[in-house]
Amino acid sequence: MPNKKLYRSEDNKVFAGIIGGIGEYMDVDPTILRLVFIFLVMVTGIIPGVIAYFVAMLVVPKKPKEKVEKENKKENKKEEKDEEDKH
Numbered sequence: 001m002p003n004k005k006l007y008r009s010e011d012n013k014v015f016a017g018i019i020g021g022i023g024e025y026m027d028v029d030p031t032i033l034r035l036v037f038i039f040l041v042m043v044t045g046i047i048p049g050v051i052a053y054f055v056a057m058l059v060v061p062k063k064p065k066e067k068v069e070k071e072n073k074k075e076n077k078k079e080e081k082d083e084e085d086k087h
Contacts (some may be wrong), residue, residue, distance in 0.1 A: 007063035018056045
């Protein structure tokens with residue numbers, strides 16, 4: 001089983017990419033996670049949720065450039081293969 005790591009998302013980013021990164025890690029739509037987060041922030045009080053988000057910004061690292069480039073190459077190869085299959 002591959003070793004998955006949590007990173008801030010570069011693609012699914014609204015503010016800092018925290019929730020987008022969690023969505024990518026858990027293979028869940030980040031929009032759903034954002035709605036859940038907003039609901040929890042409103043129910044528990046705004047300050048704890050904001051503090052938790054800023055702490056996550058400090059703790060969760062950005063994805064290393066090598067991994068981003070590697071994923072982009074995989075996506076490009078997949079798109080090229082799909083394009084060849086269409087013809």
